Amino acid sequence: MTIRRVLADERLSTSFPLQAYAFESSPITDSRAGEFRAYLPYNDGNRTLVVEKDGVTLATASAIPMRQNLRGRVQTMAGVAGVATHPLARRQGHIRALLRQLLDEMRDEGHPLSALWPFRPSFYERFGYVGLPKARTASFAVADLASLLRADLPGEVVWERIGTGYPTWREFTERCLRDRHGFALFPEYRAVALRDRDEHWLLTARAGGTVTGAVTYRIDEHGGTLTAEDLLTTDPYARMSLLQFLARHVDQVTTARVRIPVDELPELWLTDLDVHVEARMTRPDSSPPMARLLSVDALAGLPVGAGRVRVKLTGDRWLAGSHLLDGTTGTLQVVTGPAATAVAPPVATLTSAGLSALAYGVLDPVEVSLRGLGDVPVDAATELRRLFPRQLPYLFADF
CATH class of the missing domain: 3.40.630.30 (Gcn5-related N-acetyltransferase (GNAT))
Structure with missing residues (x-):
């Protein structure tokens, strides 16, 4: 073999x-x-x-x-x-x-x-991966957006095929990559498949010539469903402009299904919006994504809180040893080797999945212990919580 x-x-x-x-x-x-x-x-x-x-x-x-x-x-x-x-x-x-x-x-x-994206999360957890939040799907009757048709919103929307608008889409997702925790992008050679297949419409919201929101979508049939991929927006105006465009389809489709990040609250978009929000997890076809650190170098230089803790990494092929994580300057310093043990801050023992969960912001230090991903004493939990405040990652890229 x-x-x-x-x-x-x-x-x-x-x-x-x-x-x-x-x-x-x-x-x-x-x-x-x-x-x-x-x-x-x-x-x-x-x-x-x-x-x-x-x-x-x-x-x-x-x-x-x-x-x-x-x-x-x-x-x-x-x-x-x-x-x-x-x-x-x-x-x-x-x-x-x-x-x-x-x-x-x-x-x-x-x-x-x-x-x-795992076929079985427990298998990949043994490889040091930890689960990330899964994007939600919001489903609602297009007729419920009727009040938006009367709204006077700033800016404009542009409607085109993705084959034509791909450069605009790519540039906007590059901006999202720079601005949003957890966001990921394919390399160009892979991403252009969306352009080449040309199977989606592209809708963009713009203000002063700058793209502030974008979504790709398809319509299955007359009287059917408008299915939109990730709703990407930088402000409420952009979101409302995109939804207003969907409202104009009231005599064409019955339902809209829109994929949204976990921090979107569609139940607050409009009054009397009858919306179903779902994040369905099933094996093997619909598990939430997972991620991990392959090197502690990924942590060096990150903007963090003013915590200070020593972590002992165990049970992993790629993350090992004792490291001092020092965020007292607001930027994480990772000290390895004898210097990491020369000082005596609180100490936590972590698996790679435990450290990855903290870095990605998906688990509290207490949850890391409860999940069996490490041993985190109370004093170390306090410091880790300061270093890595809870922050929901949005893994945009769909593998």
């Missing part, structure tokens, strides 16, 4: 067939298999590894070189995707071996963060 990296056309006979079996209806037709070649350019920069034995591909996993905002600083991130195993080779440890090598290589290339 060997693990090797595959490139270009090799994916057609190695990784792609396994991924198609794992994530699509099967068996696929010959015509569907022919579409694989058209998908190759969008995988060109991925790092794809396979396990092989006697010329047969047994398992595959890929990492997409992405970027993610962690507490206000954009860093490189390994987006793990396309994890699949031959049906006759499952539960034999192939994925564990692949992930260890894949994350080794991505970390060595300078990716201090990693994120993924």
Whole structure:
């Protein structure tokens, strides 16, 4: 059995067939298999590894070189995707071996963060990943937006196909990446698939020529549903302008379904809006995303609170040792080695998932202990809470 990296056309006979079996209806037709070649350019920069034995591909996993905002600083991130195993080779440890090598290589290339959408969260928790909030879906009758038709809102909205408006969309998501904790973006070679497929409308809200909100959407049929992807806005005017546009579809569609981040409150958008907000978690097709630190270097220089604590990292391949986390200047200093033990602040013992949960802002230090992700005494919990206040990440990128 060997693990090797595959490139270009090799994916057609190695990784792609396994991924198609794992994530699509099967068996696929010959015509569907022919579409694989058209998908190759969008995988060109991925790092794809396979396990092989006697010329047969047994398992595959890929990492997409992405970027993610962690507490206000954009860093490189390994987006793990396309994890699949031959049906006759499952539960034999192939994925564990692949992930260890894949994350080794991505970390060595300078990716201090990693994120993924898991088929089973508990499996990836053993690899140091921790769950992030899942985006919600707000569903409502378009007729309930009628009051917005009378609203006099500043700015304008622009409506176009995504194939035409893609540069505007990309530029706006780049701004969101800089401004929003947890936000992540595909590399350009992967992101342009949205433009090339050209299967969505793009709606943008603009003020003074600057884009302040954007959403992509599709309509299934007359009298049916308008399904919008992530509603991205920078202020309430932009949100209301986009919703006002949806209100104009009252005689065309019955329902709108809009994906929203966890800090959006659609129940407060309008009075008498009958809205259903849902975040459904099921295995294996609809689990919340997960993320982890691959290096403590990801923490150095982050804007943090004035806490000071020593963390002992345990049970992980990539995060280990004793580190002093000092935020007394407002910028996190990470001290490693003898200097980390020369002072005596409170001490917490953390797994990689525990430290990642604190850095991403998804768990309180007490919850880290309760979840079995570390041992956090009361004094250390106080300092960690000061360093890493609760902050909800919004993992925009959909793998």
